[in-house]
Amino acid sequence: MIRPVPSRRDTIADDLRARITTGRIGAGERLPSETHLASQYGVSTATLRNVLAVLQAEGLVEKAHGKGNFVRRPAHRITYVGGGGRTAADAALSITVHTSRIRACGHLAALLKVSTSSALTEFLCLSHEGEKPHSLARIYVPCDLAPAAVLRESLSYEGVMTRLPELRPPLAEVKERVSARLPTPEEATTLRISSALAVLAITRQTADTSGRVVEAALLVLPGDRADAVFTTHYVTDEKATER
Template sequence: MTSRRLTVADDLRRHITSGRLGPGERLPSESALSDRYQVSTATLRSALAVLQAEGLVEKIHGKGNFVRRPLRRITYVGGWGILDPRTAADVDLRVTVRTAAIRARGHLTALLRVEDGSPLTEFLRVSHDGEVPHSLARVYVPRDLTPPTTPTDPPREAWVETGICLPSTPPAEVHETVTARLPTPDEASALRINTALAVLAVTRVAADIAGRVVEAALLVFPGDRVDAVFSTHHVIDESQVSR
């Protein structure tokens, strides 16, 4: 027998896929929906959670439940790259930036290969596609390597629209660890996604020719809209080809 929560979810899904409830439209209040379907508030919220996990509905704290607008896919380019330039160039993509002076503790000491307590600058960036959070980045840079310009007025050659800080000189080595996992509560809140939706987490560590880490970045992308692309380039010995 189909559970009541799935019956409710199926009916609301039909309303959304048929266009009776359009993108960005607010759903009736949870109490009104509970009365309409004659279910408890707990059952109604469980049905909405099904639709949230499918990416059809999003809940905005203090405002209610809305039909989710179609979301643009993100392309993460592996190596010392950025997000798809076609996405980065979109005029609707905006970035909020918060900086903080911190000290290296715990896992940051290992990531940046520094002593405990070493001074760092933390950049917390959330990019938005319109009003929808697009991606989350926590970037850590040794204090003496922090760009002198402020995040509110970045030079084009050192910053990109994705909010990832890039030194003017590419690093000699980039090491990336890519993990699919569930979001932390803070990540789910910042990205406005359900805690049951997997994210793609990238830990990127960049070092200079001397082996010093110049940047450690912790990047998080919602798993329902991201593609990760990694390319391998082989050096061809022309002397061997000509033989």
């Protein structure tokens, strides 16, 4: 069987990848300029940029406009706990919350099972690692379950997540849909990630005992720093076990 000959781009990417993964070029260290690397490897600047695009998509390199290309520091991982659980973030992460009143339309009206133009409260939650965005969550709640007074009281993420459950009836069902996809241009810009880096997209619906959807959440977790954990509990028939 004849194996294809690696392209020049792949050969250079392999070399730089090895230098990064073995620590010869350390995390946070700036790579030589694109012109210098192109000259070093004997290729055009366009080819060298294709190489860097491959490494950026793999999460090994990040480009800072006006500063150059840097070896990316390993991101703290975040774990999404299924079954209505919240994301469990590393202590190094901080979360900012921006609230706004919006009207339900399109997919939000369908997700929350409300009529178009129904009043909703949106909680835009963006986690940061230092100054860098880390993950994104949009949480939508009917306005009667998130009155303005609560928004003034709970300015922190922890405060919001503590107060909201106190205002809604007992929960009966949580539906979650998890998919891997490429980020939208807006998500890539907000999270400062490559448009070629897959994200874990989670859509969650939470309903009370009457069947009313009391919360909907859209979470976007970059694939290089996210895990999702789901646990199933089985009910054992004690009588059958005793036989």
